[in-house]
Amino acid sequence: MKLIIHGGFFSESHTHDKTKSQKQAALKRIVHQGFQYLKNHTSIQTVAYVVQLLEDDPLFNAGTGSQIQADGRIRMSAALMDGSSLKMAGVVNIEHVKNPILVAEKLMSYEDKILGGTGAIEFARTHHFPFFDPQTKERKEEYDKKKDNKNHATTRTSTVGCVCIDKLGKLATATSTGGKGYERPGRISDSATVAGNYANAHCGVSLTGIGEDIVSLAMAAKIATRVSDGMTLAHAFEKSFLELKQIDGLAGAIGIDDKGNIQHQESHPTMVYASYDGILLDIF
Numbered sequence: 001m002k003l004i005i006h007g008g009f010f011s012e013s014h015t016h017d018k019t020k021s022q023k024q025a026a027l028k029r030i031v032h033q034g035f036q037y038l039k040n041h042t043s044i045q046t047v048a049y050v051v052q053l054l055e056d057d058p059l060f061n062a063g064t065g066s067q068i069q070a071d072g073r074i075r076m077s078a079a080l081m082d083g084s085s086l087k088m089a090g091v092v093n094i095e096h097v098k099n100p101i102l103v104a105e106k107l108m109s110y111e112d113k114i115l116g117g118t119g120a121i122e123f124a125r126t127h128h129f130p131f132f133d134p135q136t137k138e139r140k141e142e143y144d145k146k147k148d149n150k151n152h153a154t155t156r157t158s159t160v161g162c163v164c165i166d167k168l169g170k171l172a173t174a175t176s177t178g179g180k181g182y183e184r185p186g187r188i189s190d191s192a193t194v195a196g197n198y199a200n201a202h203c204g205v206s207l208t209g210i211g212e213d214i215v216s217l218a219m220a221a222k223i224a225t226r227v228s229d230g231m232t233l234a235h236a237f238e239k240s241f242l243e244l245k246q247i248d249g250l251a252g253a254i255g256i257d258d259k260g261n262i263q264h265q266e267s268h269p270t271m272v273y274a275s276y277d278g279i280l281l282d283i284f
């Protein structure tokens with residue numbers, strides 16, 4: 001049993017030191033809580049639980065604390081994938097729910113597994129997910145600044161994700177995001193696609209970073225396919241990140257293979273992550 005989680009990128013600037021240590025403390029708490037849960041649950045149940053905890057922490061760009069789009073609205077995307085059944089479910093650009101990942105988890109047992117926009121919102125309401133406003137004061141201030149400065153540069157995203165292997169050796173992944181921030185309404189993130197979130201029987205991978213770059217390289221699905229075809233997890237990460245470099249892409253990834261090897265890599269400084277298997281294995 002092992003799990004690894006990420007909380008996206010943080011800025012290297014001095015003013016962000018506090019945020020970095022706060023994020024690390026949150027990851028430490030959540031990875032420990034996740035492992036306790038994994039003891040009595042499957043990998044797919046655990047990834048949903050862990051990503052829900054990450055969504056509830058306003059430090060991260062998912063659920064509460066999500067980035068705001070150009071029109072002033074928050075649209076969130078989340079997905080989870082069960083490596084043993086190859087079932088994936090997700091929501092794209094859902095609004096006004098507390099935990100997009102729990103709506104995605106609900107969709108796992110339905111035939112139509114990935115819903116977008118109004119369809120996702122309607123599904124959530126039908127299944128008694130109450131109205132919730134995920135906007136925080138900090139994100140609103142960031143949004144107002146971007147609007148006033150006419151500088152709409154993408155903030156390095158703090159998308160969240162979890163990959164885990166349970167006691168039966170089954171892999172699962174979940175990823176959730178508030179997007180890039182100040183993006184055009186209708187833009188689709190990588191997080192609820194197989195580029196940003198993928199698991200099969202051999203490997204599970206979750207990504208953070210610029211969705212367009214991640215989708216261009218089909219990162220998660222490609223890493224998992226490489227591992228399925230016999231490449232080591234470390235080599236699959238290395239090769240895929242070399243390809244990402246060729247397009248000057250920005251991404252960070254976490255993964256676990258069926259032997260329990262854990263890997264993380266990022267194209268730029270610096271992704272925050274933590275891994276746990278009964279003891280804290282690694283944290284940044």
Ligand code: GLY
Binds near residue numbers: 179188189208210
């Ligand atoms: N990876 C999050 C996004 O680009 O939307």
